[in-house]
Each structure stands twice: as structure tokens, then as C-alpha cells.
Amino acid sequence: MTNHSPTARRIAKTILNGFEAYFADFQNMTLGAKARFETHAWSAVQESNKERIDLYKTKVNQVLNLVHSVTSKDTTQLELWGQAKETYGQLIANNNNYEIAETFFNSVFCSQFHHAHIHDSHLFVKSSRAPDEKPLRDYSIYISYSGREGLEAMIEDILADYQFSIDWEDTRRDIGNICAALRAGPLSVFESEDDEQMLRVDMLESVFYRNKAAYLVGRMMFRGEVIPLILPCLNNERGGIFVDTVIYDNDSASIIFSFTRSYFMVDAPIPSRFVRFLSTIMPLKEKSELYNSIGFHKHGKTEFYRHILAHMKVSNDKFIIAPGIKGMVMSVFTLPSYPVVFKVIKDKFDNPKTVTEAIVKEKYKFVSRADRVGRMADTQEYTNFIFYRNRFSEELLEELKKVAPSKLEIDEKWVIIRHLYVERRMEPLNLYLDTADEAQTIAAMEEYGNAIKQLAAANIFPGDMLLKNFGVTRHGRVVFYDYDELCPLTECNFRKLPEPQTAEQELADRPWYTVAEADVFPEEFRLFFSGNPTARKAFESEHSDLYDYRYWQKLQHNIRNGRVDSTFPYRRKCRFKRRRPKTNRPPAAIGQ
Known part of the structure; x- marks a missing residue:
């Protein structure tokens, strides 16, 4: 073992103690999710999500202050941090959550040096050990169930093992619905009930809580296949819990764990094991997204950074300006072979934008803590992101030099962008419609209107609802991703357009009536479809109520009175009918 200075060892121990305190507080906040779900404390659910997100930065700042207090040495010495990193690596060598602990060290270092000096000799750009180097042979996070006694008996055992403090509304009905859906879906390949005896199901012990739902998450194993098995459960708010549907395909599972939704509250004492399990039912999802989904978004940033560095080594395409209409506030670029976009705030905004850079940053912070209801893309914020210069197209470099020179540091080898956001790449809705x-x-x-309505019900008004500000995911969902104009719905003043009283008023080329900053006239939303009458007709056939100011005022009334609407990460038509099935094998296919 290398001998390091006592100061370096004290710094390493202080950071590790801080990490363990953070992780314990994180887990305790998470453990409260069960009681919040059972008591339908929906406002508390939203507040606890924000508090848990803010916990990380609070703990990092506390630990950095402690680091300064445990030594009289100059804590800006990089050599000292290099020694502290090596010592820290030794201290976490047998830690089950070494990868999360490494990210915490990185955060303290970056807070000390304001995200400068990013190098593997000072912090964990690379992990200290390879994944699965020391597998946990005696630790399991799931329970296995056999189909030997039949499908109904197995589902009954699964529901019985999840002990909520309130009763199931009707387990017989739920078991019948689940079995009917599975037999009409993935188990339809079975020729008889005898085949069901070969089925094995692994269910994660911990329940995944988010918004107003609890998800039982597992996988079905048969004939060499791995099939998702996810049971969303809801609280009827009258003392009973029911299974709302069953999810059994990879795409639907992926949507439930989407980057457009809030993070789950799930008791994951060893997050890497949960990520490994989830990867078996969502093989196309990157580890970074899965860490994000279970609340470890800071480590998700680390995993993303490591993944794109690895991708750069095996690709040779160049970063280019992202397709679509250029934004007035952001310059957006992408790497064609990699499914994300990078967004840089311009130094000067195009007219008629009046927001400031500080306001834009606040909007993105707001989104990271909001209930995204499956309709807003999660973003990761980076400082001093380092790229190879030879991977940038000349057109992109010229664009960035022109619109955001204060954000750039360029030499012969590197392009360093001082501040940017990373977001999943989607096809802009206006280009999709072309x-x-x-x-x-x-x-x-229909999706565009649903997105606006679901955001509004979550107290979010997009502000600028032009089609170019929405994207289409690979699953066909429409998602909002331009945040500089959004605001809480309750801050808007929805009005009816005044009727002109004179010919001069009717022919005026600008409003003849007074318009305050917060005023919104829903009748003007028709302008968003100029040039695309087909899209406008399709929109109005389903969502013409969005043109009525009274629709928006009613939503505001509901929100101010504490109403929290349900949003489902699956189609409403997939939801079970809540009546007892007449037989154990109803013929209807659920969710098809």
C-alpha cells in the first residue's frame, strides 16, 4: 500500500464519511415512500422528490467545508488530491457501492476546483475497478417464484408477499385480470396449462414508488427468454390497493423507466444490482438512464460521461449542428452516431426573447425537480465538458464561436465547453410532420395535445408551444424540450380575446387592447399550426378545448385546491376493468 500524507488520508476519510451519511439520508427519504403512497399524501410525494434531489448538493457542500476544517494545508494542491484519491480508492475497495462513492468524491473535488483540472490522476474519470470484479454471491435483491402450482397460484403468492399496510381491494379480481392478460400476451405460446409449470418469475423485493403509483417489477423466464413483468398498483384512497394493468414487453417497460419521467423512490441498498437486474428486461437502456431512474442521477452523469468517452474511441463521425430550426436561446449540436444533443446557452439571445441566462438556468433547474409526467425530457448539466477538437465540424465550431464565445475554450487539441446541457435526441415534431x-x-x-394537457395538469405551462419545441421519441410519444418560456400554470392569466368594437380595432395590425406580461389568450394557439392545415385539423378534432380560456382556468382552480391528477406511463386502454372476472381464464386480451 502506498504511503500517503496524513492530510490526504484525513481528506479521504472525511469524504467517505460524508458519502455514507449522504447515502443513509437518501435511503431514509426513500423509505418514506411507502407511507406516503398508503396515506395518499400526494403533495408530500412531490416535495420529497425535490428534497431528495437537493440533498446531494447540500451534502457535497457540507463535506467540502469539513475537508477544509480537517487540515491546515492548502486544499488547492492537486498533488494532495491525487493522494487523497488513491487513499479513497483503497478505502472503498470492499464497498458494495464503490461506484456511487467514486462519484461523490468527484463531486467534492469539482466543488473545490469549480470543475477544473478534470483528470484521472485527481479524480475518478475511470472507475477504480471493473464491474462485477467482486460479485456479491450471498446477496439477492429478488424472490423467485415457480409456476409448478399454476399461474394463478404463482400470481397469488407474488401479491401476498408485497405487504402494504392497507388491504388489496380485490385480489381474486386482480389475479384473474393479470392471468388473462399474460395468457393472451406472452404466454399465448403455451399449448396447455402444463407448460405454465415451466415458468419462473423473479420479482425485485423492493417496490418502485413514483407519483401516485407503486410498481412491482420483475421478469418472466421461460424457453431461454427474459420477459418483463411489471404490475402498476394504485391506491383507491378508500383503504384499498389494486393492480391497474400488467406490463410485459420491453418497449412498455422502457417507457415506464423513461427519461421523461420523475425518478423512482425505491429501496436500493446496492444500486448496481438493481441496474443489472433492470438491464435484463430493458437491454437497450444505457446504465446511465437506469441509475437516473432510481434516483442516482449524479452517478448517471458519471456513467454517461464514461460511456461517451468509450463511444468516441470506436467512432469517427463529427459533431454537427442539430437538425431543425435554430433556437433563439440555445445552440444545439449532436453526434449522428450517438443519441443525445448538447445544448449551449447563447451569449446573446435573438429577438424577441427577453429572458436572461440566469432565468434559463432556473427553468432547467425547475424541470429537473418537477413532475415531468412523461412529457418533458430530463437533462444533465455539465461544466467544462471536454471534447476532441478534430471531432467538431468546422460549421459547428464557427457557429459556437459566433453565438457562445464566452462558453468556449479552444486549442489545437481540445474544445472545452464551460457550461452545457445534455438531453436525449428526438426528432423535432415539425420535421416529423413534414x-x-x-x-x-x-x-x-393527439400526442401533442395530450402532452400539453398532462403538463398543464401538473402545473406546467410550456409557454412557447410551437411544434419545433416538441420532439417525437422512438416510441412515438411527443415530448416538450424547450424550457426557456415555461412557467407554473398558476402564474398565467388566461383570458378571452376581446371582441373588436370598431372597424379600426378589427383591422389593427397589433393588439388594440392591454396585454400584461402574464396574459395568455388560448384562442391564439391556432397560430402554432400556420402552414400545416392537416395537423391543425387533426389537433382540433381531439383537442379544440385547449382554445377555450375556461379550460385553463378550471385547471388552475383544481391545482390551487390541491388536486393532483393521475398520469399513466401506459395507454389508458391497457388499464384493467375493475370488476371480478367470471372465470379464471377470461378470453379478452388486455392492453392489446
């Missing part, structure tokens, strides 16, 4: 057929246009416009 090539969409009639059926795709109708579906996209």
Missing part, C-alpha cells in the same frame, strides 16, 4: 402520412399526423397531433 414526412408523416395522414395516420401518423393524426397520432402525433
Whole structure:
């Protein structure tokens, strides 16, 4: 073992103690999710999500202050931090959560040096050990169930093992619904009930809580296949819990764990084991997204950074300006072979934008803590992100030099962007509609309206609802991703357009009536479809109520009175009918 200075060892121990305190507080906040769900304390659910997100920065700042207090040495010495990193690596060598602990060290270092000096000799750019180097042979996070006694008996055992403090509303009905859906879906390949005896199900012991739902998450194993098995459960708020549907395909599972939704509250004492399990039912999801989904978004940033560095080594395409209409506030670029966009705040905004850079940053912070209801893309914020210069197209470099020179540091080898956001790449809705057929246009416009309504019900008004500010995911969902104009819905003043009283007023080329900053006239939303009458017709056939100021005022009334609406990460048509099935094997296919 290398001998390091006593100061370096004290710094390492202080940071590790701080990490363990953070992790304990994180877990305790998470453990409260069960009681919040059972008592339908929905406002407390939203507040606890924000508090848990803010916990990380609070703990990092506390630990940095402690680091300064445990030594009289100059804590800006990089050599000292290099020794502290090596000592820290030794201290966490047998830690089950070494990878999360490494990220915490990195955060303290970056807080000390304001995100400068990012190098593996000072912090954990690379992990201290390879994944699965020391597997936990005696630790299991799931319970296995056998189909030997039949499918109904197995589902009954699963529901019985999840002990909520309030009763199930009707387990017989739920078991019948689940079995019917599975037999009409993935188990339809079985020729008889005898085949069901070969089925094995692994269910994670911990329940995944988010918003107004609790998710039982597992996988079905048969004939060499791994199939998701997710049971969303709801509280009827009258003393009973019921299973709302069953999810059994990879795409639907991926949507539940989407980057457009809030982080789960799940008791994950060893997060890496949960991520490994979830990867078996969502093989296309990156580890960074899965860490984000269970609340470890800071380590998700670390995993993303490591993943893109690895991708750069095996690719040779160049970063380019992202397709679509250029934004007035952000310059957006992408790497064609990698499914994200990088967003840089411009130094000067195009007219008529009046927001400031500080306001834009606050908007993005607001989104990171908001209930995204499946309709806003999660973003990761980075400082001093380092790129190879030879991977940038000349057009992109010229664009960044022109619109955001204060954010750039460029030399012959590197391009360092001082501040940027990373977001999942989607096809802008306006570009999607350019090539969409009639059926795709109708579906996209229904989704666009649903996105606006669901955001509004969550007290979010997009502000600028132009089609270019929404994207289409690979699952066909429409998602909002331009945040500089959004605000809480309750801060808006929705008004009816005044009727002109004179010919001069009717022909005026600008409003003849007074318009305050917070005023919104829903009748003007028709302007968002200028040039695309097909899209407008499709939108109005489903969502013309959005043109009525009274629709918005009613939503504001509900929100101010504490109403929290339910939003489902699956189609409403997939939801079970809450009545007892007549037989154990109803013929209807649920969710198809």
C-alpha cells in the first residue's frame, strides 16, 4: 500500500464519511415512500422528490467545508488530491457501492476546483475497478417464484408477499385480470396449462414508488427468454390497493423507466444490482438512464460521461449542428452516431426573447425537480465538458464561436465547453410532420395535445408551444424540450380575446387592447399550426378545448385546491376493468 500524507488520508476519510451519511439520508427519504403512497399524501410525494434531489448538493457542500476544517494545508494542491484519491480508492475497495462513492468524491473535488483540472490522476474519470470484479454471491435483491402450482397460484403468492399496510381491494379480481392478460400476451405460446409449470418469475423485493403509483417489477423466464413483468398498483384512497394493468414487453417497460419521467423512490441498498437486474428486461437502456431512474442521477452523469468517452474511441463521425430550426436561446449540436444533443446557452439571445441566462438556468433547474409526467425530457448539466477538437465540424465550431464565445475554450487539441446541457435526441415534431402520412399526423397531433394537457395538469405551462419545441421519441410519444418560456400554470392569466368594437380595432395590425406580461389568450394557439392545415385539423378534432380560456382556468382552480391528477406511463386502454372476472381464464386480451 502506498504511503500517503496524513492530510490526504484525513481528506479521504472525511469524504467517505460524508458519502455514507449522504447515502443513509437518501435511503431514509426513500423509505418514506411507502407511507406516503398508503396515506395518499400526494403533495408530500412531490416535495420529497425535490428534497431528495437537493440533498446531494447540500451534502457535497457540507463535506467540502469539513475537508477544509480537517487540515491546515492548502486544499488547492492537486498533488494532495491525487493522494487523497488513491487513499479513497483503497478505502472503498470492499464497498458494495464503490461506484456511487467514486462519484461523490468527484463531486467534492469539482466543488473545490469549480470543475477544473478534470483528470484521472485527481479524480475518478475511470472507475477504480471493473464491474462485477467482486460479485456479491450471498446477496439477492429478488424472490423467485415457480409456476409448478399454476399461474394463478404463482400470481397469488407474488401479491401476498408485497405487504402494504392497507388491504388489496380485490385480489381474486386482480389475479384473474393479470392471468388473462399474460395468457393472451406472452404466454399465448403455451399449448396447455402444463407448460405454465415451466415458468419462473423473479420479482425485485423492493417496490418502485413514483407519483401516485407503486410498481412491482420483475421478469418472466421461460424457453431461454427474459420477459418483463411489471404490475402498476394504485391506491383507491378508500383503504384499498389494486393492480391497474400488467406490463410485459420491453418497449412498455422502457417507457415506464423513461427519461421523461420523475425518478423512482425505491429501496436500493446496492444500486448496481438493481441496474443489472433492470438491464435484463430493458437491454437497450444505457446504465446511465437506469441509475437516473432510481434516483442516482449524479452517478448517471458519471456513467454517461464514461460511456461517451468509450463511444468516441470506436467512432469517427463529427459533431454537427442539430437538425431543425435554430433556437433563439440555445445552440444545439449532436453526434449522428450517438443519441443525445448538447445544448449551449447563447451569449446573446435573438429577438424577441427577453429572458436572461440566469432565468434559463432556473427553468432547467425547475424541470429537473418537477413532475415531468412523461412529457418533458430530463437533462444533465455539465461544466467544462471536454471534447476532441478534430471531432467538431468546422460549421459547428464557427457557429459556437459566433453565438457562445464566452462558453468556449479552444486549442489545437481540445474544445472545452464551460457550461452545457445534455438531453436525449428526438426528432423535432415539425420535421416529423413534414414526412408523416395522414395516420401518423393524426397520432402525433393527439400526442401533442395530450402532452400539453398532462403538463398543464401538473402545473406546467410550456409557454412557447410551437411544434419545433416538441420532439417525437422512438416510441412515438411527443415530448416538450424547450424550457426557456415555461412557467407554473398558476402564474398565467388566461383570458378571452376581446371582441373588436370598431372597424379600426378589427383591422389593427397589433393588439388594440392591454396585454400584461402574464396574459395568455388560448384562442391564439391556432397560430402554432400556420402552414400545416392537416395537423391543425387533426389537433382540433381531439383537442379544440385547449382554445377555450375556461379550460385553463378550471385547471388552475383544481391545482390551487390541491388536486393532483393521475398520469399513466401506459395507454389508458391497457388499464384493467375493475370488476371480478367470471372465470379464471377470461378470453379478452388486455392492453392489446
